[in-house]
Amino acid sequence: MSLTQNRVTLRPGLLRTRHWSLRFAPRAVLVCSALLALAAVTTVFAVGTGTYQLSPLDVVRTFAGNGPPGAEFIVLDLRLPRALVAVLVGFGMGMAGAVFQSLTRNPLGSPDITGFGNGASAGALVAIILFDAGDAQIAIGAVCGGFATAVAVYLLAWKRGVHGYRLILVGIGASAVLGSATSFLYVRADIGKAAQAASWMIGSLNARDWGDVRIAALGLVLLGPVVLGCARRLTMLEMGDDTAAALGVPPERSRLVLLCAGTGLTAMAVAAAGPIPFVAMAAPQLARRITRAPGPNVLPAAWTGALLVCAADLVTQRVTGSALLPVGVVTGVAGGAYLAWLLRAERRAGRV
Numbered sequence: 445m446s447l448t449q450n451r452v453t454l455r456p457g458l459l460r461t462r463h464w465s466l467r468f469a470p471r472a473v474l475v476c477s478a479l480l481a482l483a484a485v486t487t488v489f490a491v492g493t494g495t496y497q498l499s500p501l502d503v504v505r506t507f508a509g510n511g512p513p514g515a516e517f518i519v520l521d522l523r524l525p526r527a528l529v530a531v532l533v534g535f536g537m538g539m540a541g542a543v544f545q546s547l548t549r550n551p552l553g554s555p556d557i558t559g560f561g562n563g564a565s566a567g568a569l570v571a572i573i574l575f576d577a578g579d580a581q582i583a584i585g586a587v588c589g590g591f592a593t594a595v596a597v598y599l600l601a602w603k604r605g606v607h608g609y610r611l612i613l614v615g616i617g618a619s620a621v622l623g624s625a626t627s628f629l630y631v632r633a634d635i636g637k638a639a640q641a642a643s644w645m646i647g648s649l650n651a652r653d654w655g656d657v658r659i660a661a662l663g664l665v666l667l668g669p670v671v672l673g674c675a676r677r678l679t680m681l682e683m684g685d686d687t688a689a690a691l692g693v694p695p696e697r698s699r700l701v702l703l704c705a706g707t708g709l710t711a712m713a714v715a716a717a718g719p720i721p722f723v724a725m726a727a728p729q730l731a732r733r734i735t736r737a738p739g740p741n742v743l744p745a746a747w748t749g750a751l752l753v754c755a756a757d758l759v760t761q762r763v764t765g766s767a768l769l770p771v772g773v774v775t776g777v778a779g780g781a782y783l784a785w786l787l788r789a790e791r792r793a794g795r796v
Contacts, residue, residue, distance in 0.1 A: 469735065469737050471735055471736065471737065472735045472737055472741065472743070472744055475731070475734050475735050475744050475747075476743050476744055476747050479744065479747035479748060479750070479751050480747055482751050483531060483747065483750045483751045483754050485500075486751065486754040486755055486758055487527045487528075487530070487531060487754055488500045488503050488504065489758055490523075490526075490527050490530070490754060490757050490758045490761065491503050491519055491523045491524060491527050493758065493761040493762060494518075494523065494761065496514075496515075496518055498511075498512070498515060498518075498519070502515060503519060506519040506520070507519070525652050525653050525654050525656065525657050526649050526650075526652045526757070527754070527757070528657045528660075529649055529652040529656050529657055529660055529716055529717055530649055530717075530750075530753045530754045530757045530771070531750045531753070531754060532657065532660035532661055532664060532713075532716070532750075533660050533713045533716050533717045533720065533753055534720075534723055534727075534749040534750035534751070534752055534753030534754065535664060535746045535747065535749055535750040536660065536663055536664055536668075536709045536710070536712060536713040536746070536749075537555075537709070537710065537713050537720065537723040537724040537727065537749045537753070538723065538724065538727035538728065538731070538745040538746040538747070538748050538749020538750065538752075539664075539668065539671055539706075539709055539742055539743075539745060539746040539749070540555055540706040540707075540709040540710045540713070540724055541554045541555065541723070541724030541725060541726075541727050541728045541745060541749065542727070542728040542731070542740045542741060542742045542745035542746070543671055543678065543702050543703075543705065543706035543709075543740070543742070544558060544560070544706050544724070545725075545728050545729075545740075546678045546679075546681065546682050546728075546739075546740040547611070547678070547681060547699055547702060547703065547706075548609070548611050548612055549682055550609070550612060551725070551728075551729050551786055552612060552725070552786075553611065553612050553615075554724040554725035554728075555706070555707075555710040555724045556719075556721055556722060556724055556725050557612065557615060557616060557619070557725065558597065558611060558612055558615025558616070558618075558619070559593055559597060559615040559616065559617075559618035559619035559622060560590055560593055560594055560597070560615070560706070560707050560710050560711075561590075561710050561714060561719050561724070562593070562618070562619045562622040562623065562626075562719070563589045563590045563591075563592060563593025563594070563618070563622055564586040564587070564589050564590035564593075564707075564710055564711040564714040564715070564719070565586070565589070565622075565626065565645060565714055565718070565719045566589045566593075566622045566625055566626055566629075567585040567586050567587070567588050567589015567590060567592070567711075568582045568583075568585045568586040568589065568644075568714060568715055568718075569585075569626060569629050569641050569644075569645070570585055570589070570629065571584070571585030571586075572585075572637065572640065572641050572644065573629050573630075573632070573633040573637050573638070573641055574629075576637070579655040579656060579659060579715075580655075580659075582715050583659045583711075583712065583715035583716075585715075586711045586712070586714045586715035587708065587711040587712065587715070589711070590707045590708070590710055590711035590714070591704070591707055591708075591711070593618055593622065593707075594703060594704070594707040596618060597611065597614050597615050597618050598611075598700075598703065600614045600618075601613075601614040601615075606696070606699060626645070629641070630642070643770065644718045645718060645719065646718065646770040646772040646773060646776075647717060647718040647719050647720035647721060647770055647771060647772025647775065647776075648717065648718055648770035648771060648772060649717055649757055649770075649771050650770065652716070652717065656716045656717070657716075659712060659715050659716045660712060660713060660715075660716035660717070662712060663708060663709050663711070663712025663713065663716075664709070664712075666708070667705045667708045667709050667712075668709075670701070670705040671702070671705050671706070671709070671742055672742060672743070674698060674701060674702055674705070675739075675740060675742050677693045677698040677702070678698075678702060678739075678740045678742070679738075679739045679740060680693040680698075681693065681695060681698060681699060681702075682738075682739065682740070710724070717771075718770075718772065719772070720753060720756075720771060720772045720775050721772055721775055721776045721779050722775050722776065722778070722779020722780070722782065722783065723749050723752050723753055723775055723779075724749070725779065725782070725783070725786075726748075726752065726778075726779060726782050727745045727746075727748040727749035727752060728740070728741065728745040728748075729786070730745075730748050730752075731744035731745040731747075731748045732744075732745075734748070752775070753771065753775070756771045756774040756775045756778070757771045759774050760773070760774050
């Protein structure tokens with residue numbers, strides 16, 4: 445299709461105007477649209493689930509302002525924040541996972557494995573246990589912990605540049621150290637704060653409110669455009685530093701910017717819902733298989749992460765009949781099975 449009067453040209457995989465052009469993979473656009481629709485449907489079902497059951501039609505009518513009596517408070521004030529946190533946190537974790545796996549060129553190079561998520565968790569725990577912090581202070585603690593871990597891992601992995609396997613190995617060591625620090629914080633905390641921290645550390649959407657929605661959304665608004673703007677550089681970095689440099693992409697500077705963006709996304713997601721495990725690892729790999737496209741697949745990975753967290757939240761409510769089971773339990777069980785499958789596939793391919 446060509447709109448010559450406005451000097452806009454639209455062809456399969458190409459959108460061009462007078463001043464700029466945009467290339468896209470039609471299958472990736474279709475996949476993102478399908479994932480968005482599935483996430484929206486899952487969210488509607490999750491909002492309608494609970495002690496006060498609502499049909500999907502009633503939920504949609506409540507969104508439009510003409511729902512059943514009493515449904516507006518339950519849907520808009522109690523359940524909708526939880527559902528939005530699930531979408532935003534899953535979106536941010538999926539995007540961060542795509543960044544880290546592309547930078548390390550390894551499906552195991554996710555924030556869960558490399559310690560960046562654990563650093564954000566440790567920073568948030570310090571705020572919860574030592575300072576009895578609120579939402580804003582927990583978010584600040586998570587960001588500080590995540591970036592402190594990122595700096596330490598980056599410097600320890602540096603040797604004439606930072607390569608993927610060194611980043612993963614150093615990150616695994618940092619994750620072990622942070623796990624010990626977390627255990628020490630539990631031991632030193634009183635029973636009430638320790639119980640609160642333990643529930644939060646599993647990764648939970650229970651009692652989420654609009655403050656948590658704002659925290660998760662803030663990370664995406666500030667850092668999402670940075671990742672999307674550097675997506676082309678991320679594709680070049682997957683080819684290796686020498687190839688990226690030959691194509692005009694400064695490898696180390698680009699890697700540093702993307703690491704900071706990925707760390708920030710991870711930290712804000714952890715601050716909003718705790719460390720929900722394996723989403724950042726599984727979402728990019730599933731997105732690559734669905735889109736059948738090379739490269740980081742940042743947006744498909746982000747929407748896959750959103751769908752995974754929404755689906756896990758719906759499962760926790762349907763299985764237990766309440767919203768008390770932390771969503772991290774479901775993602776942990778599913779992620780463990782996925783990790784075993786991934787390691788088996790990597791072994792068959794001769795990469796481990």
